[in-house]
Amino acid sequence: MAAQKNPVAELEQLRDLITSSIEAVKKNAVDNADPLLSLKTVEPHPIYSRNDQALAVALKTISSSAHMLRALCDPNTFINDITYGYHDETALLVACQADIPNLLGDGERHVDELAAKSGLNADRLARHLRNLCNSLIFQETAPNRFANNALSATFKAEGKKALVGHCIDEARKSSCKAWEALTLPEYKDSTAANKAPFNIAYETELDYFQYVSSVRTDIGQRAKTAMAGKGLNLGQYLSLYPWDSQQGAAVVDVGGGIGAATLPILRQYPHLKLTVQDLPDSGPGFKKNLEENYPDILKLGNPQFVHLDFFQSSPVKGADIYFLRHVIHDWPDAEAVKILSNTAASMTRNSKLLICEHVVCPTYRVVDNGTAAANGKERGDENKWEAPEPLLANWGDAPTSRLDLQVFTCLNAKQRTKIEYEGLVARAGLELVKVWRNMGDETILECRLR
Template sequence: MASTFSELDDLVALITTAVADVKAEYTKLNLPFPKLADVNPHPIDSTIIPQKLQRATQTISGACAQLSALVVPPSQIMYMRAGDFITTASLRVALESNIADILKDHPDGLHVSEVASRSGIEQGKIGRVLRLLATKHCFREVKKDVWANNRLSVGLLQDNPLRYIIAFNADDSGKAGGYLYETLEDKVSGPSYAVEHTPFARFHGKPVWDFFLDNPDRSQRFSKGMPGFAQVFDTNTMIHGYPWQDIPAGSTLCDVGGGFGHISMNIARLNPGLRVVLQDLPSNVEPAKALWQAQASDIIQAGKIEFVPIDFFKDIPVAGCDYYYMKHVIHNWPDNASKTILANVKKAMQPNSRLILQEYVIQHTSRDQDNAQNDLETAPEPLLPNFGEGRFLRYRLDLSMMIVFGSHERTLDNFKELGNAVGLELVEVRNCGELSAIEYRLAEP
């Protein structure tokens, strides 16, 4: 008879092996392992994470969560999950009252009475909020009622862009999420993917883009959070996750909807023989030029960057480029709008061109044969094949896109269907850290 503890033992074994991998990778990088009490930036925070290290951390996260689901009474787990909003609400209190900044110059801690005085929140209540967050390892109680920052809470400092994307999630988006059920069961908004029919629009009385127009402070906060978004979703891993350095000199990369071109600038650094065409809305062209002049003037002087305005719903990108690249563009739009964007890119492509999307690929949670996805990495058993909690970010983002934009992250089948609908064939999916590189070519006639 098989041991009744087999799943427990297998999960512990996965954790043990993954911890050994983490130690080996930090040793290889010649980096000390961070401590939760640290408040200064750690070198790993600005390092492109090796795939083996990332896989180990995903395994640890997924296995620990599954282990907890096995051993903790189900009633407690479900009750705590239904109360996740309390953690979100507590984070918003810490954000709006600038607790991290109040503690910034007090590494040995500050008594709760002083925190209360500076934040304007009653002493007993702010202490309870901090205690809940510290129980989640955000902030640190150095001794009774004396509070200090730690490795997590410094993400809430006003000079950290992560703060602003957390604020959007805890405030504008988080409040709207409470209307998800009402939106889904409604006979009009339920089947609709229009941005006018989202929980965000239901709660705020207008779609997100109109909300930003009417609330410029909220729009500015969201924009300030974009570098923080890049931190969370590790978008820079694309630079080394795709073989840009192997592209022949003289090839052209068209960065469609590339904003100011942070990623394509780094790709150009990696392959100096590459020529870049950066395309985004007209309002972004001059700021992009200023950024490149400040950070990559040598590329401008060499004539290897061109700035071209585009509305990718109406315009065709610069024709005949070897590579077209779109980072986190398609996930902002429902299928019909995404097909319009991809169809316009397809019109610009030549027979040897490639289109590369940098996006999440959603995996199923079952291992049955119908759901086998040989092109995607699956977790070892007994983990869920999608790594469970280890890759939860993409599933949370998927629902966030539903709540705010009426759009979604996509499965491998979804990406194939999108391509087929506009005459593009999916060639390959590469694992590039958190995100994947989804590569298309023109379909055979």
């Protein structure tokens, strides 16, 4: 008689993954004498910014396992969350527009007080806040009394509130037109930057950047604030590339805005020489960011801002490192190749181009049939970052796929796979020589002149 199969084998696998990972997190927290890990605390817990690979794996395993566990054990609610989830987004937009996180501060408030200060109807505001409480954003401490928690407190920052507005206002409005963009003859196969769902939603022939710089400057400014204020897990981000080995290197942040991506690097590694290049209207924001948030490196007289239109001209020539973070994903292939080609024109044989992006990885498992070893690579080099069974191979990388649809929706652009990046940089006279990864969402693709 054949042995009976275990009917809950997958549940047990998930249980074992979660249990072992919780023990790893507990050991790390105890070893570092950490405070209580709880959503009820308002300050960010130090465990999230600690640069520890084993800890990062454990945290990601718990998160991915819990997500899959809910889908497995409560599929109807899981699907309903997706179907009705836009109401959660709306509730978050309401809370941020009304500035509820700052109105609450460190205490708790009755909804009548919050409504009076925000000019809203108390009952309707309470219903939106209660919906967020069900998603563990804010906490309801008593009937119609609310307080911040670890999640809601993040939206005190202007950059986070702007990101909510950018995503849930113009991006969601544009996303609702995705079906039209996929089916209308003039849109469905177009690779033009002005043939995005955004163009249907806003009834314009201008591409997104043209529109928000000339027609809707209000949402353009909000988008800039949002992009400048996007949170970085600095521990993972700074460890993504060995900056400490680049003694005295001249770094050019191409299309770097106000320096949000590279000023943290310079603070950690002051031996670098930094130039941020972007359109002239980013200059005042760069100066303000430097003065208000980085007075320590301002004293060094090191970082500078230089004007650049990366479609019209090349960056500062002869630098050791050219850094593009979240630039290429904003553009369809033709424009992306133009940016890369102009950057390559400034590079020497010793220069490196570092492209920092979310790289699309498959949910399925890559089978190593020996070709990796035949091509001189370590066996398993391509899939060593895969999640353990029964998780999706890419850990359920929703942030990357959502960002992919975000840039499609607004810009007719895309997040790309490693293979797509190899083809893209080749068209610009470059070659991909190394991929730098850790357990964070971002990847650095190191390129050199071909």
